[in-house]
Amino acid sequence: MNIIKRFIYTGMVSDLLVLAFIIAITVNYNNEANLAPLSLFMILQLGILWYFCRICMFLFPVISNYVIYTILLIGLIEAIWGLGQLYNFLPSKHFLFKTTGSFFNPGPYGGFIALMFPLALHFWLIYKKKNRILEYLFLAVGIVLLLVFPATLSRTAWIAAIIGCLLVVLFDTKAIAKLKNFKKQHPGKVISLAAIITVLFMGSIYGIFHLKKDSANGRLFMWKITALAIRESPVQGVGLGGFPAAYAQAQMDYFKSGIGSETEKQVAGSPEYAFNEYLRIFLEQGVLGGILFLLLTVFIIRSGIRNKQIGASGSFLTLSVFAFASYPYYLWEFLVMWVLLGSVCVSKTEKAHRKKKTKRNIYNFILFLIVLFACTLLCLKQLQLYSQAKKEWTKIRPLYNMRSYQSVMDGYAQLYPRLNHDQKFVFEYAVTLNAVKQHAKADSVLARGLQLSCDPMFYNVKGRNYHEMKKYKEAETCYLNSTYLLPERIYPYYLLTKLYADSANYQPQKMKRAAHAVLEKEPKVHSTAINEMRDEVKKILKSKEIEDEK
Structure with a gap:
């Protein structure tokens, strides 16, 4: 004892x-x-x-x-x-x-x-x-x-x-x-x-x-x-x-x-x-x-x-x-x-x-410190690779912010293996790939993003990517997941409205339910983006009513 x-x-x-x-x-x-x-x-x-x-x-x-x-x-x-x-x-x-x-x-x-x-x-x-x-x-x-x-x-x-x-x-x-x-x-x-x-x-x-x-x-x-x-x-x-x-x-x-x-x-x-x-x-x-x-x-x-x-x-x-x-x-x-x-x-x-601190103990501790120092150098060397990649990303990021997607695509592709743990970088790379119509690759990068983040925007962009690929069922699943993740967000319902209004995937009842959510849900923070979405949804409903009458 x-x-x-x-x-x-x-x-x-x-x-x-x-x-x-x-x-x-x-x-x-x-x-x-x-x-x-x-x-x-x-x-x-x-x-x-x-x-x-x-x-x-x-x-x-x-x-x-x-x-x-x-x-x-x-x-x-x-x-x-x-x-x-x-x-x-x-x-x-x-x-x-x-x-x-x-x-x-x-x-x-x-x-x-x-x-x-x-x-x-x-x-x-x-x-x-x-x-x-x-x-x-x-x-x-x-x-x-x-x-x-x-x-x-x-x-x-x-x-x-x-x-x-x-x-x-x-x-x-x-x-x-x-x-x-x-x-x-x-x-x-x-x-x-x-x-x-x-x-x-x-x-x-x-x-x-x-x-x-x-x-x-x-x-x-x-x-x-x-x-x-x-x-x-x-x-x-x-x-x-x-x-x-x-x-x-x-x-x-x-x-x-x-x-x-x-x-x-x-x-x-x-x-x-x-x-x-x-x-x-x-x-x-x-x-x-x-x-x-x-x-x-x-x-x-x-x-x-x-x-x-x-x-x-x-x-x-x-x-x-x-x-x-x-x-x-x-x-x-x-x-x-x-x-x-x-x-x-x-x-x-x-x-x-x-x-008692004997000479033998002190020598053993010094040896242990040398081992710790060597391990530290190995860690720092690895961390330097990530740090350098982040610096390179910072240099080309202004072009992304200016939506010059074609200009940053090659740079982002080279950085992806070293920065695929950073959810912000992954999101930007996915948006870039979607913008330049590389839908299959964008889907893969967005799947990676869903492993790193619980931000519903990954589902929204993934759904939009599927929509552009004419994979309507997969797009619907992504948008619905986004609504389940954050039920009070208006944006995924806006995307669902556009999906159901697509002539190749026209579903009037679902479109009206999604549009109703856009128009009736009370946002946490009012913004011009909300007003723009609501105006566009009203136009979609009006145009579909005219088409249905014809």
């Missing part, structure tokens, strides 16, 4: 779980489809970074302190950046939102700022009454974070920050022991206090939910559809990068069954993210991968508490809670933070470090 306890306490369990999780992802990855090569290489690099940090923190325990201070400094810079945007001193990264920091919208920015609160609180409590200068320094950091945090309007980040800070308070102030004593002395008051806290908590949740009700309903619906998708392949999962196609199929099946409510139809979308990383991991990696990741998360937080890395543990808990209703593990900034905070949590503090 002593050996097992020592094994757990040294963080080796977390190291093995990291290795097991990476192996599970790699083994489960569909190399033939190769849907997410960049994500796969990112995960391999993060694994290398994990073991690099673990070795460095073993050899030089003081490094863990520098890592935490560096993270907090980065957070402070982000907070100042956000304040600059809030008061119009710095430009925003998004044309709709003022405060985004270095991120593309305030959602992830709020999550990133939330990570810093437990660290700032931890150091403020540590230095309180011990070092006035440092106490006021970390208090100032917390104040700067608080100044910008409300502007992010991220409910998930608020909840995550509160939970992470609660962990810090419980273990840095000996609040647990005080609560136990209070419970013994005043059992009745504890019950009353617990009831009041429960009511306040439920009221807060209700208020937060209604703050952005449509957004909250949308996320709940996404979780529901993701759970239905998990049910289709619970053991093996769909593999890394398989979320969009699996989600799209589950949503189409759900609405096709006729059980979807009007509210669900209104909030349904074609998300790039599940807005719940744990559900996404269970969907892609199956039960084994999902359980491994949950165990890894629990062990890291537990190790952080045992190793007296309370600030890092609270920050890691904040990130883990934020992942319940956002998409941090799609962004490299959060993934790097996950590795840095996690490796600090499972590493002992310098004071607690007692393990």
Whole structure:
């Protein structure tokens, strides 16, 4: 038992779980489809970074302190950046939102700022009454974070920050022991206090939910559809990068069954993210991968508490809670933070470090570092190929935007083998092929797009491509799939109207039903495109009435 306890306490369990999780992802990855090569290489690099940090923190325990201070400094810079945007001193990264920091919208920015609160609180409590200068320094950091945090309007980040800070308070102030004593002395008051806290908590949740009700309903619906998708392949999962196609199929099946409510139809979308990383991991990696990741998360937080890395543990808990209703593990900034905070949590503090570092151990670690460095070079070499391809795409993309399809076709064809994992590139290439009348090849590229994305535009373009090939039944299937995926979208009904109005495929009753949907459905956002579609549908109906009279 002593050996097992020592094994757990040294963080080796977390190291093995990291290795097991990476192996599970790699083994489960569909190399033939190769849907997410960049994500796969990112995960391999993060694994290398994990073991690099673990070795460095073993050899030089003081490094863990520098890592935490560096993270907090980065957070402070982000907070100042956000304040600059809030008061119009710095430009925003998004044309709709003022405060985004270095991120593309305030959602992830709020999550990133939330990570810093437990660290700032931890150091403020540590230095309180011990070092006035440092106490006021970390208090100032917390104040700067608080100044910008409300502007992010991220409910998930608020909840995550509160939970992470609660962990810090419980273990840095000996609040647990005080609560136990209070419970013994005043059992009745504890019950009353617990009831009041429960009511306040439920009221807060209700208020937060209604703050952005449509957004909250949308996320709940996404979780529901993701759970239905998990049910289709619970053991093996769909593999890394398989979320969009699996989600799209589950949503189409759900609405096709006729059980979807009007509210669900209104909030349904074609998300790039599940807005719940744990559900996404269970969907892609199956039960084994999902359980491994949950165990890894629990062990890291537990190790952080045992190793007296309370600030890092609270920050890691904040990130883990934020992942319940956002998409941090799609962004490299959060993934790097996950590795840095996690490796600090499972590493002992310098004071607690007692393990002897023999020359043999040091030589072995140096050899291991050389191996990690070699693996990193291999990953970077592969990533450079993708990066170069993206640069070439950027150069010729303006011609695509000018609809000079013939000019970009050869360039896109050469880039396709290296960029066929990028849904935007695949869509542009498919549109280009359709425009130059290479319908068979366009169909193949669009099929690839449906593996990468749950955007109904792939079905719409695929249906249009079939229509031009005079494959009317296949075109109808694509358009109908688009309506099942997003029932409130008007565009596929407009395409169906044109399909049924085609003289070679004339179906008057179906045409009228589709036209009625175009004219009567209320769009989420009114635009000139909607008006143009409705005007054209009216002309089609009028011309068909004249033809029928003749």
